[in-house]
Amino acid sequence: MLQLTGITKSYGERLALDDVSFAVKPGRLTGFVGGNGAGKTTTMRIVLGVLGRDGGSIALDGAALATGDRRRFGYMPEERGLYPKMKVHEHITYLARLHGFSKSDASARAKALLEKLGLGERLADNVETLSLGNQQRAQIAAALVHDPEVLILDEPFSGLDPLAVDVVAGVLHERAKSGAAVLFSSHQLDVVERLCDDLVIIAGGRIRAAGSRDELRAQHSSRRFELVSRVDAGWLRDDPGVKVLEFDGGYALFDADSDEVAQRVLRRAVELGDVASFAPQHPSLAQIFKEVIQ
Template structure:
């Protein structure tokens, strides 16, 4: 296993009768952006809290750089919780300096890093403001700065893009790419699957505490059933539902997305569409991550 890899190895966790994680295993490699996605309650936050030591695992192990994660290693993790953990009455600069020093950084270096991230994240004009006086988007930027200010060796971010406007999303995306490019393993959860698909090298999908898919987006989508996009404005709703080997994925405004079984005949589909009137588009395509996610959540393992 490469060095500086974050490994989650057969981790399980139960809360009373609820199984939050069931032998979850995956890794986040050096320089990799790893998207961790699942429905609410699927186990994402529990897994991240176990990495941080906030919650203890019932079984399994978390390792970084080939060693079990200890308190010393956790001080090298940059963490952004879903429930924001800032001190509302502290000023932005003071807070970042304080948090950097909590991670063991000398005062001068902590101050220098805090100023660097304040500038990088567009907070220079708000550096002397109390956090509670900032917009939610700017609070989010401060929270990201807090995860980065101590030069972490690994980043664990829970819903970092939640509530951000498009410009702030671009800023945060660039920062995460830069961190990965410097060799830092980066894992983040998000419900914004188009963003995950665009940013991530690999994606793990968790369902009811179990990993049901884990690979690159290209590999995951290439393994999905073939799809057709058919634009037939005159076709009535449900026109393709009875065709053999065909599943209707979506219908909207005369455009129908179909999933074809391996032995399905696309020419029969075209003939059926033409029987309803003109066909303006008939195109094969790969499934999107959003469609793959819906399949995984509905049906379980897809690989």
């Protein structure tokens, strides 16, 4: 497990990171979200040792992170850093060789990974001839080719179409299932919500929320319910403990003042006619994000 505790970083008088603490657990995908300038990239670069920190600590599997430990990391920066004149397969093979794999093993690993990422037909193409989306896939391969125990990806889904997102997501899930701890940032909240097991939300250099996706939904869930009935639900508008948000015949989305009010509504709906469904509505990641950064 990668554990950050009390990380601080300043640029002159500007405090870029303020007491940043969270964990990236093995076997899980952790989504790291925040607006531009929130501190995501700064945090990642500190973990990688690219930037120094002013305070706090970083531990890997319970021990202080040492320089040599970072050989166990895979990193994909937001900026593309591949050599444009190298052929795709040659490039990824070269990076595997730098991690100590033999020539044949490095070549085989690179080929298998590139094929898994949908670049099997582009192995002999120069990197610069690839589309931006395919360059992104190649960059992800560069971060993965040595089977890192910790994977840190800065905006890995940027520039990818929906099919490519699914391909990359499948590869990342596979790595997590093998035991890797995966941290990835993204502005695409719908993608993060769909893929991640855990969430970390940062704003203004401070962690505003962190935990499993289900835990955060429960913590930030209001008493919002959806009622689908075979009779008109207009009577809800006259209930003093209910605020109707959406209404269409037998469909209603509403907030209840208390759990008792919600149960009262359910009993009344059953009395009045057939109830097709009655269920609490959990907030989306976008709703949680807006709530915690305000």
